[in-house]
Amino acid sequence: MTKANVELSIKGESIQSLYGYYLKDTFLVNRRYQRKLVWTLDEKRAFIDSVIKGYPVPLILLADIVSNDTRRLEIIDGMQRLNAIMSFIEQEFDVNGEHFNLDSIADTKLQMDEGRLVQKGSPMAREICANIARYQIPLSVFQEKGASHVDEVFRRLNANGRHLSKQELRQAGATSKFASVVRKISCSIRGDSSASDILNLSAMKNISITSKNLSYGINVDDVFWIKNNIITRESLRESNDEEIIADIVAWTSIGKSLRSSSDILNQLYGFETDDSDSTLAQQVEIAIQKINEDQVASNIQLVFDKLISILDASGKTFNALLFEKQQAKISRYFQIVYLTIFELVIEQGKDISNMAGLVKALNKSGDKVIKLSQGGGNWSAKEKQTAIEALEGPLRKYFAKSKTNDPTRQQWITRLENILMQSSTEQSLYDFKLGFHSLSKDAKFDKSLFSKIIKTLTAMANTMQGASGYCVVGIADTKRSAIAFQRKYGVEGTSYSNYWITGVDAEANEYHGGVDGYFTKVTQLIKAQPISERDKDCIARNITTVRYFDKTVIIFKIESGSVPSIYDRQYFVRHGSNIAEVPPEQFSNLFSRFPQVSQN
Template identity: 95%
Template sequence: MSKANVELSIKGESIQSLYGYYLSDTFLVNRRYQRKLVWTLDEKRAFIDSVIKGYPVPLILLADIVSNDTRRLEIIDGMQRLNAIMSFIEQEFDVNNEYFNLDSIADTKLQMDDGKLTQKGIPMAREICANIARYQIPLSVFQEKGASHVDEVFRRLNANGRHLSKQELRQAGATSKFASVVRKISCSIRGDSSASDILNLSAMKNISITSKNLSYGINVDDVFWIKNNIITRESLRESNDEEIIADIVAWTSIGKSLRSSSDILNQLYGFEVDDSDSTLAQQVEVAIQKINEEQVALNVQLVFDKLISILDASGKTFNALLFEKQQAKISRYFQIVYLTLFELIVVQGKEISNMAGLVKALNKSGDKLIKLSQGGGVTGQQKKSNPLLKCWKAR
């Protein structure tokens, strides 16, 4: 192997050792490229069941990072698996109605004696838990050589698209102002935002998207997109909410509508470059720099807050407000309504003068007023619906 190649070590590490790393905050998560915690309770249980039965599990990839004489391990691939292991040990879910027996290993017994953990339900047999603790998880550890190095490893690992959705691959390691704004706004709306991009693995559970069967994190049914029936749970797992936000950020930054498509999104993230002197990604990046990254995010969030106040006043979800009968795949309708509000609130500087009238104008507008253009863009007529304009006044 030449010196140019990555220095790589592959070994097995017991779950007991990994839990020790977890307790000492050795594991790091970089949210610039790592997907959110999205495994369901069934997926976590299935993984632990594989461990119990001694089945082989996929390799976990880590980057060895040394800073100020402190060694940390950044998780490149395997965050969902590591979280499943740690959360099972710490009593967050059961397998076959039995919880990990805290008396079975020294670390958990000490945690229990210190009052940091409490044994739940029926404890699993100590022999089984001891076997779980001895189970060897395959690890591949490479020496980190800068942030761009880790980003490239992550991208290549997931380049075949089997592990990540298209949007997750676009966002993975992206450092543009556009990608940063999309990431921050998306996290804010989902409710899984964090003050820093770098977190300990133990902190991720507090901002994870969970089902009602898990007693921590953010209930998926409370997330704006799911609560308002704009996208499905599976679409949220695939980060389709970030695609909606990416379109909105691009449109509002450059002041014109674009065709909503996978190709356009690829261009916005610089994955596909056309022959023009100024690529779409460059146009959006320059526009965001002129406006200011923080101001772009504030403008987008302001309109979201206004839209939520309109929905609160209506007493309905977005889907129920726009349609007589619940519709599927309405993200484009959401974008049209959102951009209309953005034009009125941010561009024209108006405020709502008649909330009841506005709710009435929006009521069943998806059936009566809004027509999607074939290319997926937003037409001028759609942005200037007269019933909506009557409910606004200048600030």
Template identity: 55%
Template sequence: MKSISVTNKNLDYGIPVENIFWVANNIITKEKLRESQDEEVIADIVAWVATDDGLRSSSDILDQLYGFNINDLEEATLANHIELQIQKINEEILISNIQFVFDTLIDLINKTEAKNLNSLLFPGGQQSKISRYFQIIFYSLYQLLIIENLEIINTKELLRLMKGAGGKIITLAAGGGNWSQKEKQTQTDAFIGVIRKCFAEKKVKDNSRNHWITRFENLLMQSATEQTMYDFKVGLHSLSENSELNHETFSQIIKTLTAMANTQPGNLGYCILGVADSYQTAQRFNDLYNQTNLNYSNFFITGIQSEAIKYHSNLDKYFTKITQLIKQQPISDRDKDYISRNIKTIRYFEKDIIILQIESGNIPSIYDNKYYVRHGSNVQEVLPQNFGDLFIRFNS
């Protein structure tokens, strides 16, 4: 667990608290983060976007949302209402929408010189408490990007309008405690009115390729505690000049995916192309392609576009080659179909990543007439005398 725990910068493991979104942008202090104020903000956001009329923010509203100290039917109704609204929207869609807005905001902040939301909103001097300002920004982007299905067409102008918006465009009453629904709505409407000209109707409907920042980071952190279900490859070509596509490496990837699928029914396994499995591998890749990787926690993100361009002319042809190779693999038609339908290209900042995914079926997955399982990072063949245990896992 120490690899995903929040630590200070003097420790060589875990996630430094200074790097966490809320602290890095001076939205929430380190002390308030440890008191779970980030969870309170997320609860406010979920409740707001899940309802048509929005909600005020207060400790008693949070108690009701979480079902604490409910003594009468009226209070219980709020929790049930929010749950019902989430079901109507669909939980996965709601999560995806919220992450999409987070990713958009993160991308905007990284395009500024300050790379800090507090400094962007208050360039004359950072404020100590801006979680409510953050929420107004978030609600405004959610309205335009999700509810109205628009896209940003003028990033430069949008950032110009956001600069100094705290205390000028967004003017919140002083103090803490109860935060009225009316102030939330009026301030959101005011900010939307100012920035709307920077948005227009979407030309491309699918944003999954361009906005995967939060989801991708979640996958990386999950791999720290579920190593069996994750594998990372820097690419499909050997790290030497003018190397051919390594078919053995690709076959090993597919074999590994079938081994992940044999862990137990209902599991999801991932192989992620464009993330080095070590610092040394990342450096070799960087030297070969004359580029610099990105770091997230203990992960080295190289992307695969350099390899794709050098050997396949572009990313689309590289992607097509992978789909063709899947069809040639000695696996079941069910697994071929699932892997092919769920392969995706995502963008993490300026890095393109390819994710291969498999889900356990109703029976164990087979590779070249053999069954494999994965223990940690090791793939092992299931011997005939152990077939019974393997099939019992799925029959039960």
């Protein structure tokens, strides 16, 4: 007999004993791998009816966990059944018009006497309830040997796919940032989110998806996906909503060339990959790390909020807004609308400027604008991107540049990498600095270096009308500088292209009490610089902090105006990485780069 067999305990436990465990919060639910409560009222009644009639029921699998000298039982398989038992005992539903008789067992009678339970409706005969309480539920209990052990048991138990849907199997026990973001957003949209992944079984009813016949939990008809006729109730039970979110997270994180299919989802979760595709899960993981997991979730939730505000303004469901007649299986149409708004709001930094016009443009767009092939299976990236571009055209006019400069939006992560890559061929518009303190001991803030950065930005703006220049602080442009920074602060730079992202965090923490204090100081210094009010406003509005992996960089940006930018009564231009003053005899050449000046 193997060690695993010795540690596996299989026995029968009475419902009365299980209810006692329940009252002591012995049963735990781990939402990392355990699916949501989805049994309908009919399914719960059918299970209790089987118990009443003495029919055999499936085995319940538990993991024996000891934490802080307290024994707890984590539910691996059987959460729906245990919930049905406990909720029937606690008067949440009836069977054949009769409720469990609270006088039948000591625990429920005590709770009734103390006012924690109230007998509802017609009580079931005490004899029947006593038989229910004595019914032996088959249990299999094994000793937990760590989270990965429990995850593997859960996966193997459901490997045939008959117990869980494909998406539930993908999410089961997944610890990647991708899985975490999908789980977090999906729960938020459904409304069944929880502060912790580990919950007592008794708490699950508050976030369960229920029918209108149950007085607790979340009414399935109120869930966003059902209320807007995007997917069916059965599809929600099968976690198809999470597949939609997974597609969106992948598309917005690792680019717009990813087709949608079951096997792509498997690869994103690290399943069923061959050598050529084995990096897909790694790609999305790295992309989310760059952006920051919370920011990815925040960006996606922000666009959902925008979409909800559009539906509220229209007074229609999503299905009714897009189609003259209600359509079935419109999850792909939802993705097109969602990703179009994501493109405009997150990637282009815009906001809705004309809600009424936007609603009108979206009205019947599923019939008139969005053209998609029918059927399931693979959904090509080309078809998806073509549909997004087609819809963006008529919607774009109802968006304008956002008045609030959100420094942590995702587009800056991609732009930072683009800046690093493009600087090798367009040096005049890019500059990089380690920080504003030298690497010597107790070095003071170098105001002259700050002034040089501002001067450099004005020189970049003078390249031509319409130019945008960047100076990024927190970047080492040589390996030598990165090593010197590491010796000073103990922080190793993250390499990208020919640069090392060192961040300003260490410098900010040592001299300014953190990044916020550091950022406040540099923004205040802009006001004292000898530049035009127009340039002060432009630089102040566009200065931004970006989290790249675990490091913060500060990006200064300037956009050229209709006239050349001036610094301390002088004009400068940039040639490569060098700044040169423009002599008076070259003023006409400089001003010729800004043809609109003659119109002012």
